[in-house]
Structures are given as C-alpha cells and as structure tokens.
Amino acid sequence: MKRAGDKSATTVRAAGVVLWRVSPYHGGIELALVHRPRYDDWSLPKGKVKRGEEFPAAALRETREETGLGCSLGAPLPTSRYLVDGRPKEVRYWAAEAWAGSFVPNDEVDRMIWLPPSAARRRLTHDRDRPLVDALLHALAG
Template sequence: MSGHAGDPTTVHAAGVVLWRRSPYDGAIEIALIHRPRYDDWSLPKGKVKRGEETAAAALRETREETGLECVLGAPLPVTRYLVEGRPKEVRYWAAEAGAGSFEVNHEVDRMVWLPPTAALHRLTHDRDRPVVDAALRTLAD
C-alpha cells in the first residue's frame, strides 16, 4: 500500500494552534489541552469524520475540546506519525480564539493559556513544536 491521500489505512485528523491576545498585556498566548487518557499536553485536534471537510473538523474538534469558537487563519505544516502501526496525518491551522469558555469534558480535563515559550516547553510531543513555531511565524508577519 502506498501512503497517498486516498489510502484508507491513513487516519486523517485536523487541529489548530489556538491563540489569543492576553487580556493583561496584549501578548500572544497559546492554548494547550490536557488529555487524561494519554496524560499529555497537546493541541486541540481530532479525527475527521467521513464526508467532513478537514477545516470543518478542525473547528468542530476545537469546540468539543476547548468550548471555544475560533476563526481559522493560515494553514500550518501537516504532521505525520504512526499510531498503533497505522499512519496518522494531522492538518493544522492557526486559529484565533472566539466566544465560549472551557468546561471539563470526556476528553479534556484542563486547558491553559501560556506565552509561546512556556507552551513550547509544556507540549508533551516533539512533533507539535514545529506546528506552534509555524503558527507564531504567521502571527508575527
């Protein structure tokens, strides 16, 4: 089997680097979520449902995991990795946080807003760091 986009074995997911301007000093802050099932700090993301647009999945997953609406901005690098031997591909966008508020849910027990450097240190998975770096570059432009 080749790893092309139509490969049915690939798990497709979508997520965001969720950002806001700090209510205190206007500096950029990044949202990270904690998933008790994996005990990790990561970016909001989840599987794309059959027939769902990837961007719509990113918005839906962000709403489900963080309680926040968001506005998608620049597309970010795609991450690819194996989960239990299956290839997984996650498409990300930079996304400005909108209305809503976080509530503990079945997937996520905590959400934090952190300055970029702290967010990069807190992330559990190395593969998430270049995605955050790319988001920060787009926001600096």
C-alpha cells in the first residue's frame, strides 16, 4: 500500500549507461548519444525499470533497445535525480563498453552518434547529463 510521503512509491525508477568505445579512427574514447524525437533532445541511453527488474538488467535492456548495441557494465556512475511533470525520477547509471550490434532507427530513438567526450558534453541537451561524462572518464582512468 502506498503511503503519503513514501518516496519509493512515487519515484520513477530508471537505468542507463554512458556507452563508450575506443574510436576506430583515432584510438581515443568516443561516447554514444541518442536523439529522442519525442523530446528533440540528445541524451544518454536510459529508460524505465520494469516491475521486478533490477537496475543493471534495465540498463542493459534499454541500451540494446535504444542503440541496438550490446555492452558490458562497468563502474557505477552517479545517480541522477530530477523532476518530470512534478514527479521525482531517479536514474542509476553505469559506465558501459559497447561490443556488438548496430543501430537501427526506431520510434523512440531516431539517431545515434559517437563523439569524443568534449564534443559529447557540448551536444548533450540536459545539464544534468554532463557530469556523467566526467564521471565516466574518471572511472576509466582509475
């Protein structure tokens, strides 16, 4: 039963990744960003956790659904918390190395791009996503 003030009962739970690869062109790190036509934004792959699903499983599923790519989860990254239509949302993120698959546009995501971290940071629409780029680089260096 949901109780008034029970944050866990009303918080939208989501999971995502900062998807990276070694560039096939210059050997540096590149990050995948997705364009969501519904919001006309550039974002990191993420989505809602299904009932009974664990956060890591949701992160892997959403990454596959949005990018067509399989990946290996690495270090946990900071959790993002914000409001969506007045409702709290919590998104747990992981560093994730891409390893197989190919992007196919769909209703949810119509474009995907690979960018060096500095360009990815600039392209991200939401300020709340930018610190995740720094957290990924710190995790990879450490």
